[in-house]
Amino acid sequence: MMSSRERVRLALEHREADRVPLDLGGTTVSGMHVDTVYRLRQALDLDAPGTAVKIIEPFQMLGEIQPDLQDALGIDAAILSGTGTAFGFKLEGWKEWRTFGGTPALVPAGFNTQAEPSGDLLLYPEGDRTAPPSGRMPRGGFYFDIIVRQEPLDDKNLCVEDNLEEFRPISDQELEHYRRGAEELYTQTDKAIVLNLGALALGNIARVPGPGLKYPKGIRDVEEWYISLTARRDHVFKIFERQTEINLANLQKIGAAVGNRVTAAYLSGADFGAQNGPFVSPQTYRHLFLPFHKQINDWVHRHTTWKTLIHSCGSVWALLEDFIAAGFDILNPVQCSAANMNPQDLKKKFGDRITYWGGGVDTQSTLPFGSPQEVRREVRERIKAFGPRGGFVFNAVHNVQALVPVENVLAMYQAAREYGSYPLRLDAAA
Amino acid sequence: MTLFEELQQAIIDGKAPVAKELTERMLKEGVRPAEFFPKAIIPAMDEVGRRMRECEFFIPEVLIAARAARGATDILRPLLVGDESIRPVGTVVCGTVKGDLHDIGKNIVAMMLESAGFRIVDLGVDVAPEKIIEAVRQHQANIVAMSALLTTTMVNMKAVIEALAAAGLRDKVKVLVGGAPVTDTWAHSIGADGYGKDAPAAVELARQLAAA
Numbered sequence: 001m002m003s004s005r006e007r008v009r010l011a012l013e014h015r016e017a018d019r020v021p022l023d024l025g026g027t028t029v030s031g032m033h034v035d036t037v038y039r040l041r042q043a044l045d046l047d048a049p050g051t052a053v054k055i056i057e058p059f060q061m062l063g064e065i066q067p068d069l070q071d072a073l074g075i076d077a078a079i080l081s082g083t084g085t086a087f088g089f090k091l092e093g094w095k096e097w098r099t100f101g102g103t104p105a106l107v108p109a110g111f112n113t114q115a116e117p118s119g120d121l122l123l124y125p126e127g128d129r130t131a132p133p134s135g136r137m138p139r140g141g142f143y144f145d146i147i148v149r150q151e152p153l154d155d156k157n158l159c160v161e162d163n164l165e166e167f168r169p170i171s172d173q174e175l176e177h178y179r180r181g182a183e184e185l186y187t188q189t190d191k192a193i194v195l196n197l198g199a200l201a202l203g204n205i206a207r208v209p210g211p212g213l214k215y216p217k218g219i220r221d222v223e224e225w226y227i228s229l230t231a232r233r234d235h236v237f238k239i240f241e242r243q244t245e246i247n248l249a250n251l252q253k254i255g256a257a258v259g260n261r262v263t264a265a266y267l268s269g270a271d272f273g274a275q276n277g278p279f280v281s282p283q284t285y286r287h288l289f290l291p292f293h294k295q296i297n298d299w300v301h302r303h304t305t306w307k308t309l310i311h312s313c314g315s316v317w318a319l320l321e322d323f324i325a326a327g328f329d330i331l332n333p334v335q336c337s338a339a340n341m342n343p344q345d346l347k348k349k350f351g352d353r354i355t356y357w358g359g360g361v362d363t364q365s366t367l368p369f370g371s372p373q374e375v376r377r378e379v380r381e382r383i384k385a386f387g388p389r390g391g392f393v394f395n396a397v398h399n400v401q402a403l404v405p406v407e408n409v410l411a412m413y414q415a416a417r418e419y420g421s422y423p424l425r426l427d428a429a430a
Numbered sequence: 431m432t433l434f435e436e437l438q439q440a441i442i443d444g445k446a447p448v449a450k451e452l453t454e455r456m457l458k459e460g461v462r463p464a465e466f467f468p469k470a471i472i473p474a475m476d477e478v479g480r481r482m483r484e485c486e487f488f489i490p491e492v493l494i495a496a497r498a499a500r501g502a503t504d505i506l507r508p509l510l511v512g513d514e515s516i517r518p519v520g521t522v523v524c525g526t527v528k529g530d531l532h533d534i535g536k537n538i539v540a541m542m543l544e545s546a547g548f549r550i551v552d553l554g555v556d557v558a559p560e561k562i563i564e565a566v567r568q569h570q571a572n573i574v575a576m577s578a579l580l581t582t583t584m585v586n587m588k589a590v591i592e593a594l595a596a597a598g599l600r601d602k603v604k605v606l607v608g609g610a611p612v613t614d615t616w617a618h619s620i621g622a623d624g625y626g627k628d629a630p631a632a633v634e635l636a637r638q639l640a641a642a
Contacts, residue, residue: 136531138528138530138531138556140529141529142580143580222534223534226489226534227494227497229490230491231490231494274610275610275627275628276628279488279490280488280489281488284488284490318485364581365581365611365613369581401580401581402582403581
């Protein structure tokens, strides 16, 4: 039987393997909310009732996808990520916690919350309760939102360094973590390893506010940041120039540590698309982002066999030609519900030049609100559109959210295994 | 170019300091506060909306223009209190629904509605149905505009519509919904009066609903 690693590699080379490869949790943008992971593990009888699930990403509250769950669903990709989190504390020293949804969870030692009188929960940078909080989960909520902490901006005295505080040279300890992680996944599993470095991408709006910093300086307000892409373009260009220098130096070290055990690298998590069109004009992308994306992608392609992944929600049809020109090999999450993101058109126009990693079923309507039959039907349609000639790794559009019925998740992966066998035979009506 | 045209251009180009300066200068020269909306601010923001629809303007450009418009409206608003010659097109109570803290889209809609001559009562984010009911009563609003970004919170829009009905206010206000996961079908299914797929569409719809 073909290994998972080989299956993903073939798909990324735009060739048909034995079946369409499947992902769940290979990246922090193709995972699953902890509440849903818990319910799924219970439904599959993988755990005794009440067994806690680890939260491996406290911003989006993603649950750990363990090997037993991967095997139960036929997952082909595994995550290799750093020890840090958006909130500046490390993924270590686990302790018990319960979500508003009642899920027993394990959270890192630095995950220190404080309840407000309203019942909202606050979370602190580096877990330090004496610093101003940087995350808020509304009472009854499922995720943390970033609290913007913006010092007054003085346009005459803008300082590039202020927006670099979270961009630091990687430590030897962290490098050893990557090296060991890659080694273990490579020798102990047959999964395709996905290196996750997307969080510290240029202009990732979830990180621009500096949620991991105790006292962030520079441009940290979300609206102010978007405005700056046009109104303070030269300043932002200089910020990106320096951030790329730091990222590239780190990438070279990580590359040396993990080598070609890695199959794909998730390099940019900044969203460029909204529901109806790109956030920014193609010109803004070309002037401000493309040169730096190209620099990073060029390095990867010259020195490794990794394929590079850009994550961008929303309607990015108008930017896809530029993403390809920047050297990206893979697009995620392929939000087909956004404007101009029709699966057939995407496949026809760009499908030979970029791999679609995602797009398997809609996360905004079908997966949370549809029936298992509707999920199956959509999965079949998407495999039929994206599957031919490879270039497709199956995953839902973005993380599977809280409150999604477990039957729908099971229907999604069952349908993907069933309909995804090459050669595809999906021409007859379902 | 007339001063009204200059002000229009300053707003479209997102030049907030110029928009403020021109507004002050025009007031000194005797332009009545009520004239600014039909002759400069509304046409400017209509043009911004058109450019957004035609993909000439994107989020940064729209935010910058809205900020410039706000530069002018902030000066004008106190001067318009008690001026009977200008009545708002309608009063809109808006907010992001309970459990949801996302507000960029909602803020853009609010700014564009305000520039289109609506009175805006912005309740912010994570807004409970009771707060909306209270605001509708207090401000005698005729439109409620709700936003949600999350599939886990969009269901709270339905709770607001039910609360409006329970409070006997449902036939007094039109309900407008929007946000990334929201669709026309969803809007219908929860009994909303309209769905705005983007900010210009929301403004257009609010105008129709206010005139109805």
